[in-house]
Amino acid sequence: MTAPADALDPVRAELLRAARAEAEAVLGRARADADETVRLARGTAEKVLAQARDLGAADGRAAATRERVRAAADAWARELAARAEVFADLRVKTRCGVRQALVDGALPSARFAETARALLGADARITAVQGGGVTAEAPGRRLDLSADTLADRALARMGVRIESLWERP
Amino acid sequence: MSGFxxxxxxxxxxxxGPLVVVEGVCGVGWDEFATIALDSGERRHGLVLEVDRDLAVVQVLEDTAGMDRTGTRIAFSGTPLxxxxxxGWLGRVCNGRGExxxxxxxxxxxxDTAVAGAPINPVRREPPNEPVLTGVSAVDVLTTLVRGQKLPVFSAAGLPHLELAVQIAAQATCGGEAFAVVFAGMGLTHADASFVRAGLAxxxxxxxxxLLLNTADDPVIERLLTPRIALTVAEDLAFTEGRHVLVVMTDMTAYSEALREVSAARGEIPARRAYPGYLYSDLASLYERCGRIRGRPGSVTVLPVLTMPAGDITHPVPDLTGYITEGQIVLSAEVYAVGTYPPIDPLASLSRLMRKGAGAGRTRADHPDVAAQLIAALARSRQVRELADLIGRSALSPTDLRHLDLEDAFRQRFLTQATDENRPLDDSLDRAWDVLLTLPRSQLGMLPADLLDARQAGAQKPGEAP
Incomplete structure (x- = not known):
């Protein structure tokens, strides 16, 4: 003899099945939502990461460019300073050379007086300068024929030939 | 003077003030260059402003501070500077008188060459052609700078014209050919001079x-020499050394004010706004030194920058400059106010020689059409914006609304760029296309159909409906 079947069993079973199915569906949707959220989050994270990489790379490139420019500018500034030093040295040597040449009598002192009188007049007052050469004065006018001035003028006339001091042969 | x-x-x-009056001189002429020796051993320089019998008035470039009448000696060179x-000038940074x-x-x-120079003989001029690319979209695409052209930048106080001048000077190229930039800064503040040096390092x-830098506190007479020295150096680099040279001169208004001061010191009769009557010919004597010469390599292109006092384009300096030059790049306070750099007003700007420097074999075959269409579309956008102000946006037609979108797209995608962004021409032209394609095809009648087909096909993503 079997126990009498509960008339509500099928209903209960159906309700259970429906509830399970619904739960499965909810769970599926939740899983899908979670997957989608994770996918979107991964996508966003990848984008943020790529953006950060790009920004980092751009910052790095900018910093490298700045450093390269600064290094090139520093190198050029040092080269210019070295050229200026060489030029100053040449000027000192030229002045010494001209002084020595005048001491050695390369130019007769009378020539200075002649030049001064030719330019300023016969009554020009001529004064010998320490280091060689003369200065001459007339009212309102003056002439500098000192060794240093002559050396500087000679140096100025050399022009671009001076660049041979620092140019590669 | 003698050779000895x-x-x-x-x-x-x-x-x-800055003047020395010397008596007893003989054979001295106007504009002659003078060297002034002080008892301390210091040497200064000057220019002869005026000669009357045995009197000469010399303006001292370094000012007369510290000089006294008894210990000052002046030698005249017999020629202008x-x-x-x-x-040897390349890579050098000098003051406004070239030291x-x-x-x-x-x-x-x-x-040695006289800085006063001489404008190019008109019959030996070659017409400008081929572009100088600046890496600035609005300049390269819409107001292309052409080798041998003189194209000024009209700006106003407070606008970033110095930034733009430095950016162009730093980025400009001539398609791989030998190129150099001569930058003449006139009346710059020390901060500006430092900015220029850093930007062009x-x-x-x-x-x-x-780089020639005349600062605001330098004597005004030096400011008159600065652009002449710049152009003299540029002419040699171009026509002897065979380079294409871009000469950027900023600020020509400061130069003109120096000219006004010197003119007043000379006792000349003032003309409009107290500028000398020869302001036009003086500016022309600078601007006309650009160009190309038949049978010589190289070119001199001039980009003068000037500020319009109170934004007044009828002021004598922009007014006279406009008569001489071949177009203008106008900076707009309105565009700058919305945070756009470079704040170039495309509708007020024009390069009259652009057709000689743009197109197939020079820039890109589609360049002239794209530029013309973009200008036309922007003009229509401006009209639509004014209409929207009157009748409201809601009353505009869909096509009108697209034109408003185009204006925004132009500013955001095309015009705006960073001060250190060197944009290749292809990128600039592609951006111009992107902006244009915000309009329906019916509004792009200045573009050849085949170009439009190709562009629209390229712009559509796969699977997207046309």
């Missing part, structure tokens, strides 16, 4: 730049 020594004049009658010219400010030796050259270290 210069006679120095000691009869200083008066020292007045001459400078050595040659490749080194970079710690280097004096600039040396194989020959790379080009300077690469020996592609000559």
């Amino acid at each position: 020594a210069d006679v120095e004049y000691t009869g200083v009658r008066e020292l007045r 001459r400078i050595p010219v040659g490749a 080194p400010a970079d710690g280097g030796p004096p600039v040396l050259g194989a020959t 790379e080009r300077s270290a690469a020996r592609e730049l000559v």
Whole structure:
């Protein structure tokens, strides 16, 4: 003899099945939502990461460019300073050379007086300068024929030939 | 003067401001260059402003501070200022009278040339052609700078014209051909001078730049020499050394004000707004030194920058400049106010020689059409914006609304760029296309159909409906 079947069993079973199915569906949707959220989050994270990489790379490139420019500018500034030093040295040597040449009598002192009188007049007052050469004065006018001035003028006339001091042969 | 020594004049009658009045001189002429020796051993320089019998008025470039009548000697060179010219200028930073400010030796050259120069003989001029690319979209695409052209930038106080001038000077190229920039800064503040030096350091270290900096506190007479020295150096680099040279001169309004001061010191009759009557011919004597010469390599292109006092385009300096030059790039306070750099007003700007420097074989075949269409579309956008102000946006037609979108797209995608962004021409033109394609095809009648087909096909993503 079997126990009498509960008339509500099928209903209960159906309700259970429906509830399970619904739960499965909810769970599926939740899983899908979670997957989608994770996918979107991964996508966003990848984008943020790529953006950060790009920004980092751009910052790095900018910093490298700045450093390269600064290094090139520093190198050029040092080269210019070295050229200026060489030029100053040449000027000192030229002045010494001209002084020595005048001491050695390369130019007769009378020539200075002649030049001064030719330019300023016969009554020009001529004064010998320490280091060689003369200065001459007339009212309102003056002439500098000192060794240093002559050396500087000679140096100025050399022009671009001076660049041979620092140019590669 | 003799080849052996210069006679120095000691009869200083008066020292007045930057002027020295010397008596007892003989054979001295206007604009002659003078060297002034002080008892301390210091040497200064000057220009003859006025000669009357045995009196000469010399304006001292370094001012007369510290000078006294008895210990001052003045030697005249017999000619206006001459400078050595040659490749030795490249990479150098000098003050406004061409003396080194970079710690280097004096600039040396194989020959000396008078800085006053002479405009190119018109019959020997070659018409400008081929572009100078600046890496600035609005300039390269809409107001293309052409080799041998003179194209000024019209700006106003407070606008970033110096930034733009430095950016162009730092980025400009001539398609791989030998190129150099001569930058003449006039009346710059020390902060601005420092900004220019920093912005152009790379080009300077690469020996592609000559930088002349006359600061606001330098004597005004030096400001008159600065652009002339710049152009003299540029002419030699171009026509002897065979380079394409871009000369950027900023600020020409400061130059003109210096001219006004010197003119007043000379006692000349003032003309409009107290500028001398010869302002036009003086500006022309600078601007007309650009160009190309038949049978010679190289070119000199001039980009003067000037500020319009109170934004007044009818002020004598922009007004007269506009008569001489071949177009203008106008900076707009309205565009700058919305945070756009460079704030170029495309509808007020124009390069009259653009057709000679743009197109197939020069820039890109579609360039002239794209530029013309973009300008036309922007003009329509401006009309639509004014209409929207009157009748409201909701009353506009869909096509009108697209034109408003185009204006925004133009500013955001095309015009705006960073001060250190060197945009290749292809990128600039592609951006121009992107902006244009915000309009329906019916509004792009200036573009050839085949170009539009190709562009629209390229712009559509796969699977997207046309």
